[in-house]
Amino acid sequence: DTGVSQDPRHKITKRGQNVTFRCDPISEHNRLYWYRQTLGQGPEFLTYFQNEAQLEKSRLLSDRFSAERPKGSFSTLEIQRTEQGDSAMYLCASSFSASSSNEQFFGPGTRLTVL
């Protein structure tokens, strides 16, 4: 399967713990995005990388959230001191900057539950 993969698919944690999610984009894609989606809502943009550079961050991304893409390939999203309000589906997407439409390919998501 050459699509976007995310790990883990599900994560249950206790409030105050740190969690880290991984995203592996489609190999030739140089753009990578993180979104958060709660039940019944559309995805909310969190951050965007072009290669290894983090070019955009949403104001939703508080200082407890950090994302990296160290070699311009996979990316990690870390949430420190989790809160119950962080419970959501975290989606990763990738795209190729040379694409005329910048079609984004989404992974299956990581569902986070904070108890």
Add this chain to the structure above:
Amino acid sequence: LAKTTQPISMDSYEGQEVNITCSHNNIATNDYITWYQQFPSQGPRFIIQGYKTKVTNEVASLFIPADRKSSTLSLPRVSLSDTAVYYCLVGDLRAGNNRKLIWGLGTSLAVNP
């Protein structure tokens, strides 16, 4: 910010054509209109994108009037597997900058047998 308005839900039957209209009155000159489909517990999937007039691909058509203040996604002969949430997005996605894009609630389409 280009805000979009679309119906919260729609119902249809297998074999019918479904048209979902999205309003975007403050669309900017450089904005494109893009539609995504999302099934439960999956990430969204790109359906179609257009700037003006009509765009057609193997799964849908997109109709955009001259003033570009609205657009209509047309799904021909829907099947049960088309039951999903459909999102209309307006922005210059080509630039990669998604910070200003608002996904909204989408339209939940239910296709009945």
